[in-house]
Amino acid sequence: MLHIRNLTVAYPGGAPVLHAVTLDLRSPGVHALVGANGAGKTTLLHTLAGHLSPATGTVVVDDREVTGWHPTAAARAGVALVPQGRQLWPSLTVAEHFAATRPARDRDERWTVEELLGLFPPLAARMGHRAYQLSGGEQQMLTIARALRTAPRLLLADEPTEGLAPIVANQIITVLRDLPARGVSVLAALPHAGVAAMIADTMHVLASGQLLGYTRTAATVSDVQRQHLTLTHPGDERPEPQQ
């Protein structure tokens, strides 16, 4: 599904912020990228979505090498980004967001507006409202719905519950959890193992630009935190094999 090999990424004029990241997601599902602020989660998702080109390494999605592709080409390969901070078009209505976004690939898959409103019922009453008039939760729903409109097979979600009230965060989590059953896998960047444990089948731990290993969420949250702490100590690094 997704195979990342030795990915090193730097911003222009800067030192690398991702160091030889290797990650395999072989099974459809919800996968979490867990790490503290500045660990490199956003950088990795933006590289996968084609917004950044790696200095070295490769990215393969469904047997197609997409390394360094333009974002529209990555979208055609079935990758969609739900960016941190939402980045909606403030003056466009919900309906106009849907109208302006089309499936990116020659695939049979389609998310109709009705299906998207079924996932996010609060948006149904807001079709004529502009993005800036929506609540934070509604904006996040629209951001995810807009990404799904491109008919992805892999949804990259950058801190999808950030800043949301618990009840709204739970609505978002429920939708993300159900997406694999509808043919969409999820890679979600999350700062806390607790939320990751609610969402994900596997957690991949990123620290200071290095991917340290993964754990299944069957482990308790405290196990994950202990493993993270252990793994972040040089000399104690014994990453589990990547899935």
Ligand SMILES: Nc1ncnc2c1ncn2[C@@H]1O[C@H](COP(=O)(O)OP(=O)(O)OP(=O)(O)O)[C@@H](O)[C@H]1O
């Ligand atoms: N546009 C940029 N130019 C230069 N450096 C950047 C840029 N964006 C991020 N960085 C740096 O890259 C490193 C990784 O940042 P990144 O945003 O990927 O981490 P993150 O894990 O997503 O953290 P956060 O949760 O705070 O977004 C940080 O040191 C950050 O300062």
